[in-house]
Every structure is written in structure tokens, then in C-alpha cells.
Amino acid sequence: MTHVTEHPLVQGGRSAALAAACVRGGVAAGLGLGALAVLAIAAWISSPFPDGGPHDVLHTVAGLWLLAHGVDLLRTDTLSDVPAPLGVVPLLLAALPVWLVHRAARDTLDPGAGGRNRPRPSPSGAIGAVAGGYLLVTAAVVLYSESGPLPADLVTAGLWPPAVVTGAAAAGAWTALGRPFPGPRWAVLPRAAGFGLVTLLAGGATAAAVPLVLRADRARDLFLVLAGEWSGRAAVLLLVLALLPNAAVWGAAYGLGPGFALGTGALATPLGLAGDPAVPPFPLLAAVPAEGRGTWLHWSAAAVPLVAAVLLGHRVGRSARTWSVRDTVLTALGAAGACAAAFTALAGAAGGPLGSGRLSAFGPVWWQAGAAAALWTVCAGVPTALGVRAWGRRSPRPKHAPAPVPTVPDPTEAEAETETETGEGAATGGKPSRMPSLKWVRLRDRDRGRARNRFRLRGRRSGAAQGTPEPGTDPYDGDPYDDLYGDPFGDTGYEPYDFLPAAWEPAAKPKPEPEPQPEQDPEGPGTA
Numbered sequence: 001m002t003h004v005t006e007h008p009l010v011q012g013g014r015s016a017a018l019a020a021a022c023v024r025g026g027v028a029a030g031l032g033l034g035a036l037a038v039l040a041i042a043a044w045i046s047s048p049f050p051d052g053g054p055h056d057v058l059h060t061v062a063g064l065w066l067l068a069h070g071v072d073l074l075r076t077d078t079l080s081d082v083p084a085p086l087g088v089v090p091l092l093l094a095a096l097p098v099w100l101v102h103r104a105a106r107d108t109l110d111p112g113a114g115g116r117n118r119p120r121p122s123p124s125g126a127i128g129a130v131a132g133g134y135l136l137v138t139a140a141v142v143l144y145s146e147s148g149p150l151p152a153d154l155v156t157a158g159l160w161p162p163a164v165v166t167g168a169a170a171a172g173a174w175t176a177l178g179r180p181f182p183g184p185r186w187a188v189l190p191r192a193a194g195f196g197l198v199t200l201l202a203g204g205a206t207a208a209a210v211p212l213v214l215r216a217d218r219a220r221d222l223f224l225v226l227a228g229e230w231s232g233r234a235a236v237l238l239l240v241l242a243l244l245p246n247a248a249v250w251g252a253a254y255g256l257g258p259g260f261a262l263g264t265g266a267l268a269t270p271l272g273l274a275g276d277p278a279v280p281p282f283p284l285l286a287a288v289p290a291e292g293r294g295t296w297l298h299w300s301a302a303a304v305p306l307v308a309a310v311l312l313g314h315r316v317g318r319s320a321r322t323w324s325v326r327d328t329v330l331t332a333l334g335a336a337g338a339c340a341a342a343f344t345a346l347a348g349a350a351g352g353p354l355g356s357g358r359l360s361a362f363g364p365v366w367w368q369a370g371a372a373a374a375l376w377t378v379c380a381g382v383p384t385a386l387g388v389r390a391w392g393r394r395s396p397r398p399k400h401a402p403a404p405v406p407t408v409p410d411p412t413e414a415e416a417e418t419e420t421e422t423g424e425g426a427a428t429g430g431k432p433s434r435m436p437s438l439k440w441v442r443l444r445d446r447d448r449g450r451a452r453n454r455f456r457l458r459g460r461r462s463g464a465a466q467g468t469p470e471p472g473t474d475p476y477d478g479d480p481y482d483d484l485y486g487d488p489f490g491d492t493g494y495e496p497y498d499f500l501p502a503a504w505e506p507a508a509k510p511k512p513e514p515e516p517q518p519e520q521d522p523e524g525p526g527t528a
Contacts, residue, residue: 017121021108025133028100037061046231059148068094070160072153087352091245098168105130105172127169185331188319193338196312203304204252212287219286249350253364255304256372263358270298278358309380317388332385336377344370
């Protein structure tokens with residue numbers, strides 16, 4: 001009975017969880033629209049000479065929100081009455097909807113403070129529900145923008161928002177599940193690719209910031225020309241901040257080699273600026289290189305992709321110490337491909353048309369920038385990964401210590417404070433004698449295999465004597481007394497003390513000399 005009762009509740013809980021996930025997606029879209037609406041309305045209210053009414057402001061907010069998702073807009077209020085496309089996406093503005101979708105999908109699969117009792121949908125169900133709720137609001141905004149000054153291009157509106165929203169929702173679900181990986185190589189691949197991409201963008205930001213600082217006066221003049229009142233300058237400043245990531249992508253594409261287009265027929269590369277550029281008056285564009293051939297400062301931008309590729313390979317090589325060469329190469333190639341694919345998407349979003357005619361091509365060409373990024377990361381990243389792997393797998397060679405040289409003690413300086421066996425200490429008033437004790441020792445020479453008697457002078461000390469032989473060596477090898485008491489007649493088996501008794505042999509008692517007898521008188525006592 002309990003099982004029958006709980007089964008409908010579980011099914012109903014999952015349905016409610018899917019509905020809640022769809023609502024979360026719609027709320028995420030509404031939060032992004034609300035944030036942009038607050039900024040636009042505040043700028044419109046603070047402007048001393050507002051252009052249009054609230055209806056136009058809301059249409060502008062809808063257009064900017066769609067532009068952040070990669071949708072191309074059409075400007076209808078042009079001098080030639082011909083709609084002009086607008087396809088450059090402010091990347092900092094695009095980070096807001098991506099983060100909101102990511103958070104909505106992550107919170108949908110999060111068990112929460114109550115534990116695992118809260119009903120949750122499956123990961124695929126959460127992704128579909130969150131993306132579905134978000135895209136419903138997107139479709140409504142596309143329809144609303146058609147009646148405003150910035151209508152959306154229907155082709156790009158049906159292509160890019162679903163891809164961006166689904167990818168952000170999938171990343172959020174993956175984060176909620178603990179970022180699982182099928183294997184160690186798959187865990188290294190996105191990290192190495194992200195490390196290389198961040199390095200590439202940081203180097204591109206540096207390449208764009210250096211000339212902008214050198215031309216700060218021109219950038220300030222352009223900023224003051226665009227708007228006269230403080231509300232307009234605040235709007236221009238917000239637009240500059242939203243386009244700062246675009247400048248980093250442009251700088252990275254410049255260092256990669258293909259560069260970026262400044263209108264149709266104009267291309268800026270490290271080798272120089274070719275063609276007649278059509279540069280609008282904007283503060284960030286003050287960093288565009290001047291016409292002519294490039295100098296060493298422009299050529300130094302090529303170090304940006306080289307450093308990014310080397311760091312990518314180094315990250316793979318550190319984790320590949322126990323892998324085979326094939327796995328290392330495949331992982332490095334995968335990381336290089338992922339980095340190149342991510343940069344291709346960023347280059348496509350950072351560039352695009354700014355109008356019709358000569359401004360129809362502005363910024364980096366996405367396929368050229370992506371191909372150059374793949375070439376740099378493969379050519380420099382794969383060898384670096386193999387080199388770091390080989391360096392990490394090396395076995396340290398044992399350090400051969402030099403053989404210790406035994407020191408031969410000087411027999412004339414071998415003095416020690418000790419008591420001799422014959423009792424000299426007692427004879428000197430109880431003080432130990434400093435004279436070394438003499439011993440007769442019969443030793444066997446192991447190297448020559450013959451027995452011989454040696455006379456050794458040993459000084460007993462309280463500690464270790466100087467010249468103590470090393471462990472494992474013959475203590476009598478190289479005896480200084482061999483040369484000192486050698487045979488002068490050339491007999492190698494002769495020792496001068498062979499005829500002397502050893503310490504344990506009793507000394508031979510000397511024969512007593514016969515007492516002299518008195519001489520007898522041959523004549524006898526009676527001859528006197």
C-alpha cells in the first residue's frame with residue numbers, strides 16, 4: 001500500500017520540478033532584460049535632451065538584449081533609408097545572460113538545504129526545461145523588437161540564441177553534478193584548453209592596452225567628442241566597458257597573424273596596415289596601428305600565442321608523466337582543438353558588420369582566427385607536452401661519491417693518554433703514561449696469503465684515533481712499518497722481527513754462565 005501511494009507522488013514531484021525549471025529559465029531571461037532596462041531608463045531620464053519616449057527606450061533594451069545573444073540587428077534610422085546591419089556583440093554584455101542561464105540550471109539540480117528529498121528532474125530534463133523557458137521569453141522579445149528601430153534578423157535569431165542558451169544550461173547542469181569526467185585525460189583536456197584560452201586573451205588585452213596607453217590623448221579627445229553632457233558620457237563609458245573583452249579578442253587575433261579587418265579592403269596585421277581603413281570615431285579604436293609597415297613593437301605581439309601554446313602544452317605534460325606518448329599527443333591535440341574552437345566562437349562574436357558598404361566587415365575573421373589558433377597550439381603545444389612529459393619521467397642518476405682516501409697516521413705523533421699493560425701508570429704516581437704501549441702481534445696478511453709477524457705501534461685513546469680505517473677495508477693494508485722495517489737484502493719474506501718472540505710466547509731463559517774457577521799452581525803448594 002505504501003508503494004502504491006508514493007508512486008503518484010514521485011511522478012507528480014518530477015513534473016513539478018520540470019515546471020519549476022521552466023519557470024527558472026523564464027525568470028533568468030527576465031532578470032537580464034530588467035538589468036538592461038534599468039540602465040537604459042536611468043540614462044534616458046538623466047539626459048537633458050532625451051530622444052524618443054519610453055516606447056523607444058524599451059525597444060532599444062530589447063535590441064541590446066538580443067544582440068548579447070548573438071542576434072544581428074538592423075538599423076532602420078539611417079541617412080540612406082537602407083537598413084544597416086549591426087553584428088558586433090559586446091562580450092561583457094553577453095556574460096550576463098550566460099551566467100543567469102548557468103545559475104538557473106545549476107540551482108534546478110541542486111538538492112538544496114533539505115537534502116535529497118526535494119524532487120529534481122533528470123539532467124537532460126533540467127537542461128531542456130531551463131532552455132525552453134528562456135527561449136520562450138526570447139521569442140517574445142524577437143516579436144516585440146520587430147516594431148522598433150532595431151528589429152532582429154530572423155535567421156540569426158533562430159540560430160544563435162538556442163545554441164548559447166543550451167550550452168550555458170548544459171554547463172550549469174554539469175557543475176551541479178560535480179563536474180564529472182570519464183577519465184583522467186578528459187579532466188586535463190578542458191583545463192589545459194581553458195588555461196591556454198585565458199592566456200591568449202590576457203596577452204591580447206595587453207597587446208591592445210599598450211598602444212591605447214601610448215595614444216591616450218587621442219582616445220580622450222574621441223571620448224569628449226561623442227557626448228557633451230555627463231549622461232551621454234556615462235553611456236559611452238558603459239559601452240566602452242562592455243567592449244573591453246572585444247578589444248582583448250582583437251589583440252589576440254592580431255598576435256595570431258591574421259589580424260582584423262577595418263572595413264572592406266583594409267587589414268591590420270603585425271606586418272603592417274594594408275588598405276584604406278574606415279575607422280569610426282570611438283575611444284577604443286585609437287589603439288588601431290597607424291598605416292605603414294610594422295615595427296618590432298608590432299612583431300612582439302606574436303609572443304602572445306606562443307606563450308599560450310607553451311603553457312597549454314606544459315599543463316598537459318605535467319599530467320601525462322604516467323601516460324603513453326600516444327595518449328599525450330591525443331590529449332594535447334584535443335586541448336588545442338578545444339582552445340581553437342572557443343577562440344573561433346569569440347572571434348565570430350567580437351567581429352561582424354557595423355553597417356553597410358565599407359563597414360560590412362569589421363573585426364577579426366572568425367575562420368582565419370580559429371585556424372591560426374589551432375596552428376599555433378598544435379605546433380607549439382604538442383612538442384611542449386612531450387618535452388615536459390619526458391622531463392618528468394626522467395630517473396635521477398645516483399651521484400657517485402669519490403672513494404675515501406685512508407689517511408696514514410704518523411707513528412711519531414701517535415700519543416694517547418692510557419695505561420699500559422706493564423703498569424707504567426702505577427710507577428709514575430698513578431698518572432697515565434703518554435707513551436704508547438708496545439705489543440708483539442702475529443697477524444696474517446690476507447692479500448698475499450702468507451703469514452708474517454709485524455710490529456705495530458698502537459696508541460689507545462678514549463675516542464676514535466686519527467687515521468682509523470674505513471669499515472670493510474683491511475686495517476693492515478698499507479702498513480707504514482712495511483717500508484720502515486723492510487728487508488735491506490731484498491728478501492720479501494724476511495721481516496727483521498721474525499726472530500723475536502711474540503707477546504704470547506715465553507721468552508727463552510738465558511743459560512747461566514759458568515763461574516770462573518781459580519787457577520791451580522802447577523808446581524803445587526810444596527814448591528815454595
